[in-house]
Amino acid sequence: MTRLAVLISGTGTNLQAIIDASASGQLDAEVALVISSRPDAAGLQRAAAAGIQTVSLSRAVYIEPWAADQLIAEQVSAAGCDYIALAGYMRKIGPELVEAFPQRVINLHPALLPAFKGAQAIAEAYAYGVKVTGVTVHFVDAQYDTGPIIAQRAIAVPEGQGLEQLTERIHAVEHQLYPEVLQLLSQGRVEVIGKNVHIH
């Protein structure tokens, strides 16, 4: 069975969605490892509650840029994980980690890439006044938000909808889409040809 490492920094709601999809059988993969960039991330408790091995990195590890990534690479390898799924992990990962796991690092982004890259995507799209935004799941490449897109889902921004409500709707779509994409990967149905991803 496909083994997943999930990287988090906060509440871990997407981690929970993946755990739930795995438990229900919707996702034929198991979360074998959860790594948090913060020792106080609430998502660590979700992992513990599900009996998943956790690793919590201290701030000190991030002082040297490649040190955290090296620790992550070692832990992921030791746990025999096939994929690294970023799920609200608020630290940048370096090109060395990406290159150590080619086409094995996946990210979820709360906008329709290549629009609204970066950490404030929802608020920036809202302020821009877009009428359609969405969610992207993509491979992480050395430039981060520019990796091959595996799946996207559009979300309309209705007249009068506030940022908070839009944010909730985007998260709801994330919680559906991320497990779906991880299932495609687990089933070996995802092929990357150049910049394009094909689903078989």
Added chain:
Amino acid sequence: MTRLAVLISGTGTNLQAIIDASASGQLDAEVALVISSRPDAAGLQRAAAAGIQTVSLSRAVYIEPWAADQLIAEQVSAAGCDYIALAGYMRKIGPELVEAFPQRVINLHPALLPAFKGAQAIAEAYAYGVKVTGVTVHFVDAQYDTGPIIAQRAIAVPEGQGLEQLTERIHAVEHQLYPEVLQLLSQGRVEVIGKNVHIH
């Protein structure tokens, strides 16, 4: 009744969609003027067939950047047009023309702005490998593709779909969306507050 000037350069399929929507009563506005950047644009025949006044600009007019825009501004004013709708007009219009008709110049773009600006939007989005693209109708500002967004519609890119088929589907959505937005404008239901457009 709201009077529209439509600017074209080619076959004028969006012009035709606007003419048809006006004829059927879906759009309470009339195309009072069609201006083409090319004397041989097939869209001019569509305009003539519908009994619409046409102006065709020669290449020589475009040698001096502001000369064409000045002619356009004069013609639009003389025809008493309320809005200038760009519909496959392949020349850039200058900030002077935009400033002469504030919030009166509308453009249709075959992508979900701010992604894939520029003249090759469909092909660039396709080559990027996006799984969702779409159509945007927006006010033209001095920076062109960055003006306030009035409406957007998403279009999924299904596995195996070629560029040609995607292009056709995008054009089909354009032909629906552009008349709908022109109707909102004709009804006075569009309000711009800063960067955001509200539909009442």
